[in-house]
Amino acid sequence: MKYIPYGKQNIDEEDIQSVVEVLMSDFLTQGPKIDEFEEKLAEFCGAKYAVLFNSGTAALHAAYFSIGLSKGDEFITTPITFVATANAGVYLGAKPVFVDIEKDTGNIDAGKIEDKISDRTKLIVPVHYAGHPCDMKKIKEIADKYNLKVVEDGCHALGAEYIVQCSSFNVQGSTFKVGSCQFSDMTVFSFHPVKHITTGEGGAVLTNKKEYYEKLLIFRTHGITRDVSKFKAQDSASEGDWYYEMQCLGYNYRMTDIQAALGMSQLKKLDNFVERRRQIAKKYYSIFKELDYFDLPEEKVYAHHSYHLYHVRLKDKYVRRKVDIFRMLRGNGVGVQVHYIPVYWQPFYEELGFKKGICTDAEDFYRREISLPIYPAMTDEDVDFVASKIDEVFRSL
Template identity: 40%
Template sequence: MQKIEFFKHNIDEEDISRVTSVLKSIFLTNANVTKEFEEKFATYLDATHCVAVSSCTAALHLSLLALGIKDGDEVITTPMSFVATSNAILHAGAIPVFVDIEESTGNIDFTLIEAAITPKTKAIMPVHLYGNMCDMKAIKKIANKHKLKIIEDAAHCIEGERDGVRVGELGDVACFSFYATKNITSGEGGAITTNNDEVAKLLYQLRLHGINKDASSRYTDKFAHWDMKVLGWKYNISDIQSALLIGQLEKIEDRLSKREEIARYYEVALNKLGVEYIKVPENTKSARHLFIIKIKNRDKVVSKLQSNGIGVAVNYRAIHILNYYKNSFSFQDSDFPIAKKFGDEVLSLPLYTKLELSQLAYIISNLAKI
């Protein structure tokens, strides 16, 4: 029996050396290395600003606040995501309003958004699930028509593109994750990109208690009292984390090419088996964050694959069937039937650059037996 992990990161000796340099420096927290990463990340995404934070959850929360979302406002989003998406809306005091998903992709069904808009609706939060972008041109038209903000949850989709549009290009902000299993990782971490100067200025303050000077500027600049302009949070990232990210960002496209090769291997093999999988939409460059199959008796299949040493995951069960949301909003399983069925059938196979051909063959062989 082989042992195949669900995920292995790509941190290499260059990344470790960069972290070592930070550990030998004066500043371990948010300082020059973080600024360097923010500049390079913004450049990669053709964005004006990048604000690095402690997680994608923090990024979503601060983005909502910076865009003026407040208590009682409604934000339209998807029930097919990690709970952080809708939790962040609750953290901001707003109300998540779910609409169902596209059966083919798992992404929010943009044709259902307008029917969910009320006088309380202030924003749309699409999720680019598994690395495949939503139809942002269609969502942008709806947002413009109803004067709504767009917060893109791009936790899975740094490298994504659709219909010639990059992640964050049409949204007011885009939010990213550098969690342990993401395409680039610092263990924990996140970022916000925006082209709005005023929003960026506010985000920089909100991530650090609302004060107008970070630790490095207080140390290196000529003495001046700092002030607290707004009530903020402790959501900044450290230079240690940023040092891990810089090198991975430089290699992001090469590693995407490798994951694309693995995904194509899966597709050919699964076509022969007659197993359904999530396909990349037309005119889309996928970030290939997760490879998803849809299968009956999913939980039994998970158990069998794990018993044969294959790491798999469920991404995700529909949010509206989770106890907190059912109890808080009186949701029924049938409220979003496509999301419910989708969440009952999806299974994530290993997808990372260190997978070898023999391991891929072993995974497919076990699926065939099951």
């Protein structure tokens, strides 16, 4: 039976050969491909620095560490995200504070952030859900007002763009890629196979601030530095060239050269990948816009959506049938998924004292949301197959 997953990597011969070349080289890890990929990624996004990690989760952890998030601090984020967005702060002893979402985009509602700020708040973490940028202008204004840091969780949004509509930034009409960090301290990406480009597992943090860049580098390598200019021991000059210092409790969060080579090869195709996703989204819209099954994704005037996900929201009369709809679609070859169960519904967070009902729009969004298949290798025939099976299932209810 034909089966279309909700997401899938797109690997071609060029990608394969890039990996083979590294396998035949002198360096499988800690070699030149890391610097090369970091430079190309920073250039693509328009940021000064990029630091690679072995997962998006590790990248989030490193970003939070670099801004100084620690025990007793609070950070604001959304419950409609993968648990890693919140977990990475909990690793450091901080408490997540969940803010409700916009019903249409699934993004954090910037208008509700101020109400959740306390004297312990240190950080705002907007998540560009599904590849649609958050309203970063509003978020930056709030962060500046309260002297807070901003780390963008862009794990869904590599290739997406934010369009500035306000002249207060002296850049009216300008377009910035997510990852340029024009409105934040850092941006985090994931290179999991279902994301826009893949390194198998992998992630990155981008920033324009050298202070954070240097902290990210040391954090991913056990907290160790070999930079003579940064040594703290007074007698370090008497040591040999082998000398190094562990200056903080870091982790082994390094990406391999094998992964970096694949990432560089994939990055060359990113613009085409995003364009194909947008074409599929447009085709879905043309098919479903007149049907009364669900509400479709929207694109705000300040956003250029990169469509990591194509999320639909069931109409009222179908909400109670979501379990049946999900099973029937999968049984008919349409690999739908749900993004996401609100983070604070998870048993771990319930044990921390979080209760259901704190973000009612997010909870309603979860009850309605289903992610349809979307990935660059989908053909128009695949899209038609998905649409026909959806129509069959809903007509049978």
